[in-house]
Amino acid sequence: MISADVLIIGAGPAGLQAAIHAARKKVSVVLVGKTENSALAGTHIENYLGIPGKADGSEILRVGSGQAEGFGCRMLRENVISAARKDGGFEIMTENDTAIKARAVILATGISRVKLGVPGEKELFGKGVSYCAACDGNFYKGKTVAIIGGETESAASAELMTAYASKVYWVAKDIAASERMIRKAADAGAETVRASAKAIIGEDKVTALELDDGTVLSLDGVFIELGARSSADLAMDLDVMPEMDDSIKVDSSCFTGTDGIYACGDVTGKPWQLAKAVGQGAVAGTSAAEWVRNNVSE
Amino acid sequence: MSVIEVTDASFDGFVGAKYAVVDCWAPWCGPCRRIAPIIEKLAEISAGEIAVGKLLVDSNPATSRKYNITAIPTILVFKNGKLEGQIVGLNPGLTAESLKDTVLEM
Missing domain, CATH: 3.50.50.60 (FAD/NAD(P)-binding domain)
Structure with missing residues (x-):
């Protein structure tokens, strides 16, 4: 069993930035996810402040992972298959059967492709x-x-x-x-x-x-059944009700409305942009770490 | 007005109303839990106009078979006992108000 003050689900830019900001607040941080599943992987970025030309998205993720680890975040490169409330906190299971106990959770799962896009799919939905x-x-x-x-x-x-x-x-x-x-x-x-x-x-x-x-x-x-367990399903496991478009509503502190649970990045809705993901990641990481420090007695 | 629990046994009588909506669902179905508040609100705003019910598919297989339901949530819409519409899955634009308008325009 692994324990963390803050558990982050998702290894895209929002999750990595959240990891950096939470870890710098001196709480224990575990991040679960695969950077290659981020929408940023394999793309090029040319609208991010301070990075001229076309930046390699996979390289941003690789460097960002190293930064998060450098600040003390533990990275588990696997998918989450279930999440639940347990003993006043949360317990997450990964695909390798690793249990992680956490006091706060940040959902940074991004948006996943659901449709396959092949002939017959749309016409036969609900008919097989x-x-x-x-x-x-x-x-x-x-x-x-x-x-x-x-x-x-x-x-x-x-x-x-x-x-x-x-x-x-x-x-x-x-x-x-x-x-x-x-x-x-x-x-x-x-x-x-x-x-x-x-x-x-x-x-x-x-x-x-x-x-x-x-x-x-x-x-x-x-x-x-493409991708990992959907962000909407994970959110519901944790008593957060997603919007009808599968996004998760948050306030300006990236709080979902359910104690101890924050969300950031594409999963919170449009715009699906690196700059917004990074900004919300910083906010969510800080908010979750502060919540742990203010609400959990040792 | 609350949402009425409908079963295989009560189904035909229930959908014999002028307008009836039945939400076919199961408790382990995540999308069904997200449709549920819309169905509850529909029952509130259409009291006296539309009979609104929900059917647990697992314990009422005859109705599921009769209407060829193979995916949930499925919302069945009836007018005078005749099936007029079927909405399968989560539709991001669906609201209680839009559903009410759709039903009453049938």
């Missing part, structure tokens, strides 16, 4: 296409389904669906989930198919999934 295995698994008892996505949420969903469906394909070209989660899905009976989805086929309901290698899988349901 689903974005929530936990919600809709029960409708597929004894049926054949595919889970699409290569990150932790798809692995968890593939494992979950083996409890309902008679056959579960886990369709992913590249798999970034932890070895532990891959093994759990395989042990439960999910069959891994290393390909990308090309089209979802069906008239009034889903009947098949076409893959980029030409294979066509006959099935009844397609669950699209």
